[in-house]
Amino acid sequence: MANMALIDWNDSLKLGIAVVDRQHERLVGIINRLHEATLEGRGTDVIGEIIDELIIYTATHFSMEEKYFAQFEYPDAEEHKREHDALIEKVSIFARDFEKALRSSRPAQAAELLQFLQIWWRYHMMETDSKFVDLFKKRGLT
Ligand SMILES: [Fe+2]
Numbered sequence: 417m418a419n420m421a422l423i424d425w426n427d428s429l430k431l432g433i434a435v436v437d438r439q440h441e442r443l444v445g446i447i448n449r450l451h452e453a454t455l456e457g458r459g460t461d462v463i464g465e466i467i468d469e470l471i472i473y474t475a476t477h478f479s480m481e482e483k484y485f486a487q488f489e490y491p492d493a494e495e496h497k498r499e500h501d502a503l504i505e506k507v508s509i510f511a512r513d514f515e516k517a518l519r520s521s522r523p524a525q526a527a528e529l530l531q532f533l534q535i536w537w538r539y540h541m542m543e544t545d546s547k548f549v550d551l552f553k554k555r556g557l558t
Pocket residue numbers: 481496500540544545
C-alpha cells in the first residue's frame with residue numbers, strides 16, 4: 417500500500433549534525449509507520465508495539481540530546497528539557513487514548529493524535545532543536 421508519509425523526511429528537517437539527524441529520521445520513521453498501520457486498520461497488538469517503540473526511542477533520543485546539553489553547557493537546556501518532559505508525558509497519555517480510539521473505532525480521534533505528533537515534531541526539530549546547532553558544531557559535533 418503506497419501511502420503518503422505523514423512526515424516527509426527531507427533536507428529541510430536536517431540540522432546538519434549527523435547523530436541528531438539520524439535519530440530524528442528514525443523517529444519520523446516510527447511515526448510514519450504508526451500512521452500507516454492506522455490507515456491499514458491494523459490491530460491494537462501491532463499498533464501497541466509501534467507505540468512502545470515510539471515511547472522507548474523518544475526517551476533514548478531525548479537523553480542523548482540532554483547528555484550533550486550538560487557536556488557543552490547549553491544555556492537553554494532547562495527550557496529545552498521542559499519541552500522534552502512535556503512530550504514524554506503527552507506521549508503516554510497519547511498511547512492510552514490512541515488505543516482507546518482504535519478499540520472504539522474512532523479513527524478521527526486517532527488521526528487527531530497523529531496530527532499532534534506531526535506538528536510537535538516538526539516544530540521541535542525546526543525551532544527548538546535548531547537553537548543548539550551552532551553550539552554543538554562549535555564543540556565539534558558534526
Ligand atoms: Fe530536542
